Structure formats: C-alpha cells, structure tokens
Amino acid sequence: MQLTRRKPIITTLKPSNHPYLNGAWTPLHEEVDALDLEVIEGAIPLDIDGVYLRNTENQIHQPLGRYHPFDGDGMLHRIDFKNGRANYSNRFIRTRCFHAEQEAQASLWGGLMDRVDPSRRPGFGAHGSLKDSASTDVIVHAGKALATFYQCGEAYVVDPDTLETEGVAHWGPLDGVSAHPKVDERTGELMFFNYSKHAPYMHFGVVDASNKLTHYRPVPLPGPRLPHDMAFTENYVILNDFPLFWDPEALKLNAHVVRMHRDLPSRFAIVPRHGAGEIRWFEAAPTFVLHWTNAYEDGDEIVLDGYFQSNPEPGKFKDAPQGYEHMMGHLDEHTFGSRLHRWRFNLKDGSTKEETLDERILEFGTINQRYAGRKYRYAYSTTAKPGWFLFTGFVKHDLETGESESYQLGEGRYGSEAPFAPRIGAKDEDDGYLVSFVIDENAGKSECVILDAKDIAAGPVARIALPHKLCSGTHACWADRQFLAEGKRS
Numbered sequence: 001m002q003l004t005r006r007k008p009i010i011t012t013l014k015p016s017n018h019p020y021l022n023g024a025w026t027p028l029h030e031e032v033d034a035l036d037l038e039v040i041e042g043a044i045p046l047d048i049d050g051v052y053l054r055n056t057e058n059q060i061h062q063p064l065g066r067y068h069p070f071d072g073d074g075m076l077h078r079i080d081f082k083n084g085r086a087n088y089s090n091r092f093i094r095t096r097c098f099h100a101e102q103e104a105q106a107s108l109w110g111g112l113m114d115r116v117d118p119s120r121r122p123g124f125g126a127h128g129s130l131k132d133s134a135s136t137d138v139i140v141h142a143g144k145a146l147a148t149f150y151q152c153g154e155a156y157v158v159d160p161d162t163l164e165t166e167g168v169a170h171w172g173p174l175d176g177v178s179a180h181p182k183v184d185e186r187t188g189e190l191m192f193f194n195y196s197k198h199a200p201y202m203h204f205g206v207v208d209a210s211n212k213l214t215h216y217r218p219v220p221l222p223g224p225r226l227p228h229d230m231a232f233t234e235n236y237v238i239l240n241d242f243p244l245f246w247d248p249e250a251l252k253l254n255a256h257v258v259r260m261h262r263d264l265p266s267r268f269a270i271v272p273r274h275g276a277g278e279i280r281w282f283e284a285a286p287t288f289v290l291h292w293t294n295a296y297e298d299g300d301e302i303v304l305d306g307y308f309q310s311n312p313e314p315g316k317f318k319d320a321p322q323g324y325e326h327m328m329g330h331l332d333e334h335t336f337g338s339r340l341h342r343w344r345f346n347l348k349d350g351s352t353k354e355e356t357l358d359e360r361i362l363e364f365g366t367i368n369q370r371y372a373g374r375k376y377r378y379a380y381s382t383t384a385k386p387g388w389f390l391f392t393g394f395v396k397h398d399l400e401t402g403e404s405e406s407y408q409l410g411e412g413r414y415g416s417e418a419p420f421a422p423r424i425g426a427k428d429e430d431d432g433y434l435v436s437f438v439i440d441e442n443a444g445k446s447e448c449v450i451l452d453a454k455d456i457a458a459g460p461v462a463r464i465a466l467p468h469k470l471c472s473g474t475h476a477c478w479a480d481r482q483f484l485a486e487g488k489r490s
C-alpha cells in the first residue's frame with residue numbers, strides 16, 4: 001500500500017465520555033489517499049468494477065451544546081475496485097459551514113438536541129438553526145456524487161474520483177434538498193423532496209440526466225412534518241405525512257420537541273413523477289418510517305416496502321451513561337422497533353393493505369439499484385446492536401419465497417450500509433456483491449468486506465485493510481464505473 005497523508009484539519013474537540021464521540025463513533029480527522037490496499041483474506045473479485053462511497057459524521061470542534069451524532073461534520077470515504085485491486089481515499093465535505101468553522105476555529109452552530117440559542121449564526125435545515133454538514137446521505141447523479149443533509153440543506157457536489165467538493169447543486173431550491181434524493185438508473189433522472197416550517201411545508205422536484213431542474217411542485221401538508229425518505233415507481237413518487245412531528249405548541253416558542261400523535265393516521269402521497277396531475281393520498285396505521293427499500297406498480301396497486309416502527313416515540317435507553325438516555329433511545333432500532341413491512345395502495349378503490357414481512361428488528365435496506373422503482377425480489381437489510389446506532393450484520397430477503405439468510409460480522413465489529421454492486425455482465429437481480437466498511441473495535445482498525453450477494457451467509461469473499469479506523473455514520477452508495485461514465489457524458 002502506498003499512503004499519502006494530507007495537511008491536518010484543525011480540531012478543537014476535547015476528550016469526553018459521550019457515547020457517540022468514542023468507540024466506533026470516535027471522530028476521524030485525518031484525510032488520506034491510499035493506493036493498492038492490502039487484501040487480508042480472500043481475493044477482490046475481478047468482476048467488480050466501480051466505487052463504494054460512504055458518508056460519516058466526524059465532529060471537528062467542541063460542541064456548543066449537547067452533541068448528537070447527526071450534528072457531526074460530513075466526511076466522504078471512497079474505495080475504488082478495478083481488476084482485482086482497490087484504492088481508498090477520504091475527505092471532509094467542504095460545506096460553507098465547514099469553512100466558517102475552520103476560519104473561526106470553533107463551533108458556530110448548536111445541534112439537534114439544543115434549543116436555537118447556542119447557534120451564533122443563522123443556520124440551515126427545516127429546524128433553521130443547524131450546521132449544514134451534508135453528512136447524512138450520498139448518491140451519484142450525472143457523473144457526480146451528491147452529499148445531502150437530513151434536515152434539508154444545500155446538495156453538495158463532490159467529484160467521485162478525487163472527493164473534491166465542487167460546490168452546491170445549482171438546481172437546489174431555497175427550501176433546500178432533503179437527504180434521500182433518488183436516482184432512476186434507467187432514465188438518469190434524480191427525484192428529490194424538501195420540507196420546511198412554512199406552507200406548503202413540502203415540495204417535490206425532478207432533475208434530468210443532464211442536470212437540469214425539469215419539475216418542481218408543492219405537496220401541501222397540514223403543518224410542519226419530518227419526512228426522511230421517498231420512494232418511486234415508473235410513473236409516481238411516494239411521499240409521506242407521518243404522525244411523528246414537532247409539537248406545534250412548543251414550535252411557537254421556537255422549541256423543537258418531536259411527539260408521536262397516535263390519534264392521526266400515516267398518510268402517503270402518490271404524486272405523478274411528471275406533470276401537474278392529481279396527488280392521491282392514502283391512509284394507513286400510524287407509524288414513522290426512516291427508510292424505504294423500494295416501490296413498484298403492480299396492476300391497480302402500488303407496492304411500497306420499508307421499515308415500520310412500532311414505537312416511533314421511544315422512551316429512554318436505561319443502560320445509557322447519565323444524561324444520554326433520551327438520545328440513545330431515539331438512536332436504537334430495538335427501542336423504536338423497526339420491522340420490514342409492505343404497504344399496498346389500490347389506485348382504483350383508494351384502499352390500503354399492509355403487512356409485516358419479518359418480525360426481526362431491521363433497517364437501512366439496500367437493493368440492486370437497477371431494479372429501483374420496478375418489481376424486485378431481493379432486499380438486503382442491516383441488523384443493529386441493541387441500544388446502539390451500530391450495524392452488526394446483514395439479512396437478505398427473497399420477497400417472492402419469504403426465505404432469508406444472514407451474516408453477522410462478529411462481536412465488536414460494526415458495518416456500514418451495504419449497497420449492492422452488480423457483477424460485470426450480471427444476468428439476474430442478485431448477481432453481484434454487497435460492499436461494507438467494518439470498524440473492528442477489537443483490533444482498533446477498519447477494513448472493507450465484499451460479500452457474494454447470492455450467498456451472504458458464507459461470509460466475505462474478500463477482506464481488505466483500510467489505512468485508518470473510521471468513525472461510524474449513516475448512508476453509503478455504490479456507483480458502477482459504467483453508470484459514472486454515462487453520467488459524466490450526459
């Protein structure tokens with residue numbers, strides 16, 4: 001391996017006992033380029049060709065208030081596979097807020113768990129007082145990586161080869177872009193939404209394969225809501241109005257207190273992907289859903305799969321260090337109870353049917369993106385460590401037969417979201433690999449694992465050493481070399 005370290009980032013973060021600033025959530029401040037990584041076990045398949053991109057949250061400066069991991073500064077990591085070899089690099093996303101805090105050598109914004117008072121400058125997001133760290137999600141569109149923030153910020157354009165931040169997406173509207181814009185690989189289109197505290201509270205937009213905003217329309221809601229993800233089919237997008245949102249009375253005092261309103265249903269908006277056609281609303285059992293796996297049209301019905309939460313307003317995590325009980329409860333899948341679930345919306349008679357597909361606690365699902373918006377068969381979910389926002393392994397579901405198989409990373413080893421990487425010349429839906437970064441707390445190191453999607457239970461076909469220990473984070477994506485090249489051409 002050939003390693004180049006970049007000039008260090010200025011950090012003012014002090015040691016603490018914060019559960020999300022230590023262990024597998026210890027922020028990384030080093031930026032490197034590493035060529036020809038060492039393979040620890042197995043071999044990198046010759047038929048994997050593309051880039052795995054991962055966004056993590058690494059707080060740089062001493063927080064002004066109570067730190068929440070989603071406040072951390074966004075860092076992109078990439079591992080590039082070609083001809084059985086791998087290269088790695090990582091960079092902070094140079095957002096406006098990153099530059100401002102580097103200049104001030106201090107935090108300038110409070111976080112998700114603070115009142116608005118600590119922020120020393122006007123902030124971003126639907127919340128209005130947060131640092132836009134572009135730290136939540138990463139996708140690839142029109143040949144570029146786009147990093148986005150869950151509370152709606154500017155969509156940051158990053159070169160997928162160098163990880164250089166190039167600026168913000170020119171098409172981003174004033175209300176920002178939420179995390180989880182979706183790309184239809186068959187059309188090259190990007191679909192996005194945003195939400196805010198002012199009417200009409202939500203919008204939906206489309207950016208075409210040549211990076212032009214072609215469609216932007218309001219999707220009116222009854223008040224400020226907290227949607228996190230969207231899904232799409234060939235002709236529609238699916239947006240949501242869940243009964244978990246900021247308490248309206250507290251909002252009048254500029255306090256952001258999330259409450260579950262159990263007397264309200266979950267509402268789903270079926271919005272035409274193009275044109276000003278009618279928005280159809282469907283009702284279902286009250287819940288909150290962080291992430292969808294996929295959606296598709298099936299005759300008169302729209303099928304939507306995602307993770308239904310049985311307890312969207314969780315209490316405290318009892319084993320948390322003092323002062324962190326509430327935050328840890330809200331970050332624990334086992335406390336909010338997320339299970340793979342299917343909704344069916346009948347466009348003919350307006351009815352909704354729903355069912356639980358698996359009783360296990362799962363979230364952070366991925367699919368073969370070539371099947372996004374179309375009938376699909378395989379979903380890959382992650383399992384989580386009870387009490388912690390840490391991924392312990394993966395479950396593959398065959399949604400046709402109901403069968404599943406799983407792989408656990410082992411004690412003290414935590415994965416990252418594992419997108420599907422199609423094999424070169426793939427013939428069927430699960431003909432490819434899952435790629436994940438692993439933080440190994442036993443060894444104090446990180447590695448990359450590649451699993452054969454047709455047999456994840458067999459364990460990794462390759463384990464590749466990474467040059468430093470990563471901090472955990474939220475989302476990741478896979479970009480095929482061919483898809484990247486097509487995007488650049490358009």
Ligand SMILES: [Fe+2]
Binds near residue numbers: 136180290
């Ligand atoms: Fe997310």
